Amino acid sequence: MNLACATCPVKDSAACAVLTTEERDALAAAGHTRTLKRGEMLFAAGDDEAACATLVSGALKVTAYDQDGNEQILSLVHPSGFIGELFTPFAHHDVVALTESRLCTFARGDIERAIEDYPALARALLRRSQEDLLATRNLLELTAHASAEARLAALLHDFAAAASDSSCHLASSFELPLTRGEIANMLGLTIETVSRKLGELEEMGAVARNGKRGIDVLDPALLQDLSGR
Structure with missing residues (x-):
């Protein structure tokens, strides 16, 4: 299905927001909309000519496997995020x-041509790459030095920020895209510790669980303070 930029919910926050209407229309002509089910793969390590993409809705994980076959979650991709390994x-x-x-x-070749044709897009993608690198470094620092409470609070804070319509405040509620096992994997904790610390955050009044995956942010300032963000 061809893209419909006018109704795209991330048209003002995705990298392509820097393009003029005419430039965006030209880029959109080369792209397609794709929907993935939970657990479905966009591309796998080793794929050649892997597609590049902007996430419109949902959440993605970037993963690797060690020599024993254990998954390691390296990063998450939220709506308006760009995914794709250019020039490799x-x-x-x-x-x-x-x-x-x-x-x-988009096919990788189409994005590479767009970067050459539209310098503003190249700068926007470079800026996002720098932000992703900083986020990865922050995650490494968090898992290496922060307490279990701070690790979980930071992850919940980032989910609430990603779910918000504004960069000035956190969303009041969101759905956790990760299972507790995946949270434990990403933060270097055990599932039992994740459950215990989530209960403690509730007792403090920072958040409240709402159903199976829902999280209500009750005290954004407290959550931010606990996260060290």
């Missing part, structure tokens, strides 16, 4: 949908 002969990591996810996908 093949993909280095798996990218998998955590929830039903909708994406604008």
